Amino acid sequence: MFPYSTSKALLLFLFPLILLGQVQKKDLVQLPYDELKELFIKNDKNQKKQLEYANAFLVKAKSDNSPIYKARGFYLLSLLYKGDKAIDYLDNAIRFSKTTNDLKFPAYAYFRKAYELQEQSRYREAIDNFILAEKSARLNNTDFYFNYKFAIAVLRSEELGEVEDALVLYNECYDYYKDKEVRSPEYSFAYQAVIFALADAHMALKQADSTTYYNKLGYRESKFTGAIDLNALFVLNEGANQVLKKNYKGALDSIDKALPILISFNDKGNILASYYYLGKANDGLKNNTKAVKNFVKVDSMYNETGRITPEFMSGYPYLISYYKEKDDKKNQLKYITKYMGTLINIYKKTIRS
Numbered sequence: 001m002f003p004y005s006t007s008k009a010l011l012l013f014l015f016p017l018i019l020l021g022q023v024q025k026k027d028l029v030q031l032p033y034d035e036l037k038e039l040f041i042k043n044d045k046n047q048k049k050q051l052e053y054a055n056a057f058l059v060k061a062k063s064d065n066s067p068i069y070k071a072r073g074f075y076l077l078s079l080l081y082k083g084d085k086a087i088d089y090l091d092n093a094i095r096f097s098k099t100t101n102d103l104k105f106p107a108y109a110y111f112r113k114a115y116e117l118q119e120q121s122r123y124r125e126a127i128d129n130f131i132l133a134e135k136s137a138r139l140n141n142t143d144f145y146f147n148y149k150f151a152i153a154v155l156r157s158e159e160l161g162e163v164e165d166a167l168v169l170y171n172e173c174y175d176y177y178k179d180k181e182v183r184s185p186e187y188s189f190a191y192q193a194v195i196f197a198l199a200d201a202h203m204a205l206k207q208a209d210s211t212t213y214y215n216k217l218g219y220r221e222s223k224f225t226g227a228i229d230l231n232a233l234f235v236l237n238e239g240a241n242q243v244l245k246k247n248y249k250g251a252l253d254s255i256d257k258a259l260p261i262l263i264s265f266n267d268k269g270n271i272l273a274s275y276y277y278l279g280k281a282n283d284g285l286k287n288n289t290k291a292v293k294n295f296v297k298v299d300s301m302y303n304e305t306g307r308i309t310p311e312f313m314s315g316y317p318y319l320i321s322y323y324k325e326k327d328d329k330k331n332q333l334k335y336i337t338k339y340m341g342t343l344i345n346i347y348k349k350t351i352r353s
Contacts, residue, residue: 028052028053029059033057033069036056036057036060039053040054040057040076047080050076050080053076054076054077054079054080058073058074058077060073061073067097067099067100068100068105070092070096071095071096071097071102071109072093074090074096074109075089075105075109078090078109079112082119083116083119083120086113086116087116090112091113094109097109101140102140103141104141104144106133107136107137107144107148108133110129110130110132110136111130111133113129114127114129114155118155123155126155127155127156130151131152133148133151142176149169149172149173150170150173150193150197152169153166153173153197154197157197157200157204163205166197167198167201170194174198182221183221183224183225189227191221192221192222192230195214195217196237199237199241203241204311208245215237216238218230218233219231219235228261229265231261232258232262232270235258236254236277239251239254239255239274239277239281240255240273240277243281243284248282248284251277251281251284252281252282255281256278258274259271259278268301268304268305269307272298272301272308273312275294275301276295278294279292279293279294279318292322294315295315295316296319298312298315299335302342316335316339316342319335320339
């Protein structure tokens with residue numbers, strides 16, 4: 001314990017700093033909401049400062065007893081966290097904005113909550129919240145409404161395997177966007193994303209001609225607007241489609257063109273897909289060594305990201321069979337273990353959904 005005189009001196013030294021902190025906090029609350037939000041956005045690399053601005057925003061909203069600004073304050077706080085803590089803040093944002101008839105809330109909060117639930121593999125709950133976001137947006141903002149409809153479709157297709165149900169929603173979104181200025185900055189990305197989803201869904205349903213139709217349409221649109229990353233996805237997707245058509249050389253040509261671009265954008269999910277379809281194409285051409293090399297890369301990408309969908313699992317039985325024929329028990333056991341572990345993880349996610 002400090003002697004009295006030292007404690008007093010220390011308190012006198014710290015008092016101006018404490019007072020300064022109180023003054024700064026009070027000054028922040030005096031700022032307009034828009035300015036606090038702008039400061040929050042500008043400091044996206046500094047979470048400590050963002051927390052100060054978000055808290056000041058919420059303190060101001062509570063002082064003004066404004067439900068919609070309370071909701072926006074809780075939403076700002078949710079952006080600083082993941083998982084259950086983010087969901088708690090989002091629930092508060094939803095609670096305060098439910099009866100406000102705001103243009104963006106509670107739709108934004110339901111939407112972000114759905115993504116947090118999706119990250120926890122709580123897929124059915126995620127869909128419920130996407131639907132709530134969709135219903136909220138339908139009242140006030142048609143563009144948001146179709147954004148949320150699209151998000152529901154992607155979740156159904158990619159995580160739950162409900163491709164035919166998703167395709168109905170994708171077509172509804174396509175019908176909406178095709179009548180917009182589809183090459184404008186406002187709508188070009190959404191339009192091209194829907195086209196890609198249609199191509200991907202038709203490929204999953206083994207409808208090769210429809211897949212090619214949408215890949216060609218998406219390629220033209222993304223080329224026109226200069227969307228290099230999306231353009232590469234359409235090239236990759238057509239390469240995968242050519243694997244299904246057993247045009248393996250054409251598939252290799254397309255995927256080899258797309259892969260370097262995807263790597264430059266660090267698009268890990270589609271880099272994994274590229275290696276998988278390179279493996280399938282080489283298998284079709286009986287280039288076993290090259291097929292193995294690419295399926296091993298799929299496994300490496302899975303190790304890096306921790307994410308793989310059932311679509312890309314068949315490389316493991318191929319590797320197991322290959323190493324069995326080589327009498328390489330070490331690698332055979334390695335990929336049996338990895339395959340079984342991955343199947344169990346996918347099963348657990350399905351149960352949780």
